[in-house]
Amino acid sequence: MKTILYNQRGEEVGTTLLPREIFDVEINPDLIHQVIVSQMANRRKVVAHTKNRGEVRGGGRKPWRQKGTGRARHGSIRSPLWRGGGVTFGPRKERVFKKKIPKKMKRKALFMVLSSKFKNKLLIVLDELKLEKAKTKFLVKLFENLKTKIKNFKGDNALVALPGYDKNIILAARNFSKIDTLWARDLNALDVLSSKYLILPKDSIKVIKDTFTKR
Numbered sequence: 549m550k551t552i553l554y555n556q557r558g559e560e561v562g563t564t565l566l567p568r569e570i571f572d573v574e575i576n577p578d579l580i581h582q583v584i585v586s587q588m589a590n591r592r593k594v595v596a597h598t599k600n601r602g603e604v605r606g607g608g609r610k611p612w613r614q615k616g617t618g619r620a621r622h623g624s625i626r627s628p629l630w631r632g633g634g635v636t637f638g639p640r641k642e643r644v645f646k647k648k649i650p651k652k653m654k655r656k657a658l659f660m661v662l663s664s665k666f667k668n669k670l671l672i673v674l675d676e677l678k679l680e681k682a683k684t685k686f687l688v689k690l691f692e693n694l695k696t697k698i699k700n701f702k703g704d705n706a707l708v709a710l711p712g713y714d715k716n717i718i719l720a721a722r723n724f725s726k727i728d729t730l731w732a733r734d735l736n737a738l739d740v741l742s743s744k745y746l747i748l749p750k751d752s753i754k755v756i757k758d759t760f761t762k763r
Contacts, residue, residue: 566673
């Protein structure tokens, strides 16, 4: 299965092969949804946390004696009945949102998402991706070249799947809101779907194939 190969100026320089078992998979929306929901749940961080009556400071002394005051009996000012007391049934940090999902399902969903990018012409393959320096302006220039020369590339947000660690590109992309970077070996359905376009240096295709098919 062939696709157009571009250089960093956005010019066509030939074609390259894409493995059919990864980029030509029948799409199952239900499976993709199930995997995406599980990945979002696994990334969720518990922020809200309320203290119960045992965690609120103070309240060691009984407010008033049990009988003879004419008032209701109380044992602690940190009771949930009191202002400033503990919270009953409030959100707790011990909550667990993680969902387990088989590796084969995650891998299959990734292949479906990659196939969708290819079929919808949202996949751009470059012969190479290198920057002279770790400067955002160089990456912006590259992005503008692709936007100008490639018909289907509108300049919206894109994910760049790097074949390996590239300090210059990673540092340059930090200040460029339209581009996210990720190692090709760490690709997943959620990150790919979170960006409109997927930009792959040619070497990343081999990394994806070796990582996700030879297991």
